[in-house]
Amino acid sequence: xxxxxxxxxxxxxxxxxxxxxxxxxxxxxxxxxxxxxxxxxxxxxxxxxxxxxxxxxxxxxxxxxxxxxxxxxxxxxxxxxxxxxxxxxxxxxxxxxxxxxxxxxxxxxxxxxxxxxxxxxxxxxxxxxxxxxxxxxxxxxxxxxxxxxxxxxxxxxxxxxxxxxxxxxxxxxxxxxxxxxxxxxxxxxxxxxxxxxxxxxxxxxxxxxxxxxxxxxxxxxxxxxxxxxxxxxxxxxxxxxxxxxxxxxxxxxxxxxxxxxxxxxxxxxxxxxxxxxxxxxxxxxxxxxxxxxxxxxxxxxxxxxxxxxxxxxxxxxxxxxxxxxxxxxxxxxxxxxxxxxxxxxxxxxxxxxxxxxxxxxxxxxxxxxxxxxxxxxxxxxxxxxxxxxxxxxxxxxxxxxxxxxxxxxxxxxxxxxxxxxxxxxxxxxxxxxxxxxxxxxxxxxxxxxxxxxxxxxxxxx
Numbered sequence: 001x002x003x004x005x006x007x008x009x010x011x012x013x014x015x016x017x018x019x020x021x022x023x024x025x026x027x028x029x030x031x032x033x034x035x036x037x038x039x040x041x042x043x044x045x046x047x048x049x050x051x052x053x054x055x056x057x058x059x060x061x062x063x064x065x066x067x068x069x070x071x072x073x074x075x076x077x078x079x080x081x082x083x084x085x086x087x088x089x090x091x092x093x094x095x096x097x098x099x100x101x102x103x104x105x106x107x108x109x110x111x112x113x114x115x116x117x118x119x120x121x122x123x124x125x126x127x128x129x130x131x132x133x134x135x136x137x138x139x140x141x142x143x144x145x146x147x148x149x150x151x152x153x154x155x156x157x158x159x160x161x162x163x164x165x166x167x168x169x170x171x172x173x174x175x176x177x178x179x180x181x182x183x184x185x186x187x188x189x190x191x192x193x194x195x196x197x198x199x200x201x202x203x204x205x206x207x208x209x210x211x212x213x214x215x216x217x218x219x220x221x222x223x224x225x226x227x228x229x230x231x232x233x234x235x236x237x238x239x240x241x242x243x244x245x246x247x248x249x250x251x252x253x254x255x256x257x258x259x260x261x262x263x264x265x266x267x268x269x270x271x272x273x274x275x276x277x278x279x280x281x282x283x284x285x286x287x288x289x290x291x292x293x294x295x296x297x298x299x300x301x302x303x304x305x306x307x308x309x310x311x312x313x314x315x316x317x318x319x320x321x322x323x324x325x326x327x328x329x330x331x332x333x334x335x336x337x338x339x340x341x342x343x344x345x346x347x348x349x350x351x352x353x354x355x356x357x358x359x360x361x362x363x364x365x366x367x368x369x370x371x372x373x374x375x376x377x378x379x380x381x382x383x384x385x386x387x388x389x390x391x392x393x394x395x396x397x398x399x400x401x402x403x404x405x406x407x408x409x410x411x412x413x414x415x416x417x418x419x420x421x422x423x424x425x426x427x428x429x430x431x432x433x434x435x436x437x438x439x440x441x442x443x444x445x446x447x448x449x450x451x452x453x454x455x456x457x458x459x460x461x
Contacts (some may be wrong), residue, residue: 004028007061010049011077012068013040014090019144020066021049023094032059034077060087066094069140069163083175092139095146097170097373098147106148106448107155109287110171112199112208113179113218115334116280117159118308119272120179123284127301131293140164155291162198164369168278172205174235175290177283181217182356200225205318208233208290210283213244216332229323233257235282237275245282245289252282252298256383257289265299272312276337297348315449321451323410326426327442332361335428339365347411348445350376350397351429358385358428366390370418373399373409405434406441410448423449 013035130134138148200221209226213234240246
C-alpha cells in the first residue's frame with residue numbers, strides 16, 4: 001500500500017502505537033498521533049509524527065485512521081471517523097496489507113480464542129522452528145505483528161485478540177483456529193454473540209479452518225464464517241475421527257492430514273500439564289500440519305517449548321503442598337482449565353469479573369475444593385457461588401485494605417492445604433483493581449510462596 005504523502009491518524013500511543021507510527025513515518029505518510037496520556041505522546045518525540053492530546057475527531061484531510069486494539073468503536077474519535085467515511089483499521093490489518101505486497105509475503109498461521117492463545121502460539125512457533133522454518137510468535141504476545149512482518153520472517157504464528165480482529169478487514173491466513181469461546185470482554189463487545197462473531201471473522205478468508213470439536217461455539221464459527229471451499233479440520237481430546245486430530249492411547253494423533261492416522265507426540269510431551277494444554281497442543285499441531293510440518297518436528301517442538309510465566313507455573317512445594325501460579329487465568333473459563341487439572345485444591349481467586357458468571361465454574365470444581373481464599377472487587381460474587389455450590393468448603397474473603405493481600409492469601413490457603421494438595425492462584429478475573437496487571441499479581445503470589453518456603457525451611461513458620 002502506497003502511503004507516501006497520505007495523512008494518517010494513529011489512535012493510541014502505547015506499544016502498538018509506536019510500532020504503527022514508526023512504520024507509517026518510514027513509509028512516507030504524514031502522521032498525527034493522539035492519546036489521552038500526555039506522557040505516552042511525549043515518548044514519541046523522537047519520531048517525525050505530530051502529536052495531539054485527546055482528539056475527538058480526525059484532523060481535516062485525514063485519509064486513514066489506524067487504531068490501537070483497545071479503543072472501542074463507540075469512542076468519539078473513531079465514531080466521528082466512521083461517520084466521515086474514513087477507513088478505520090487496526091495494526092494487524094496494516095501489517096497484513098504491508099506484508100501482502102512483499103515478495104514472497106509471509107505465511108500467517110493465526111490463533112484466537114478466549115483462553116490458551118499465547119500457549120498455543122508458543123507451541124506452534126516451537127514446532128515451526130524445530131522443522132528449520134524461519135518463524136516467530138507475534139501479535140498479542142509482546143512482539144507486534146507489524147514488526148514481525150517488517151523483520152522478514154517466513155512464517156508468523158500470530159495471536160489475535162477479539163479487539164484486533166474487530167479492526168481487521170482482509171486477513172487471509174494459511175490456517176486459523178478459534179480455540180474456544182466463553183464469556184469475556186463483554187464490557188467491550190456488548191454480549192457473547194458479538195464477542196464470538198469477532199473471533200469468527202478470523203476464518204473468513206482462511207485456507208484451513210481449524211475448530212475445537214469439543215467446543216460448540218468454536219465448531220459453529222467455522223460453519224458460520226469459513227468459506228465453503230476452505231478445508232475444515234477439527235481437534236478433540238477423544239479419539240479422532242477422519243479429518244481430526246485427537247488422543248489415542250496417550251498419544252497425539254493426526255487423522256486429518258494423512259491417509260492413515262499418524263502419531264505426532266506423547267501427551268507426556270505437553271507442558272504445562274492439563275487437558276486444556278493438551279487441547280492447545282493439538283490446535284498448534286493442526287496449524288503446523290497445515291503448513292506441512294513433519295510429525296517429528298511436532299514432537300521436538302513440544303519438547304522444546306518453554307511455557308510462559310504465570311501460566312500454571314509451579315512455584316514451590318512446601319510441606320508436601322504444591323503452589324501453582326496461574327495468574328493468567330483472567331476469566332472463569334481459563335480458571336476452570338487449572339481447577340479441573342488437580343484432585344484437591346485450595347483456590348485463591350478474585351478480581352474484576354468483567355460481567356462473567358462463575359456459577360458453572362464453581363459447580364464443576366466443587367468436589368475438588370479444600371478451601372477458597374477470595375480477594376478483589378468481585379470477591380462477593382464468587383463467594384455467593386461457593387456458598388450455593390460448595391457450602392461445606394471453608395472460605396475467607398480478605399480485606400481489600402490489607403497492606404499485602406497476596407501474603408495474607410497464601411498464608412490463609414496454606415492453613416487449609418494438606419500434603420498432596422495444590423494451592424492454586426487461578427483468579428478467574430482481571431487484576432487491575434489491586435495489581436498493575438496479571439504478571440504483577442503472579443509475581444506477588446510467587447514472592448509470598450517463596451517467603452512461606454523460607455519460613456518452613458528455617459522452622460519459623
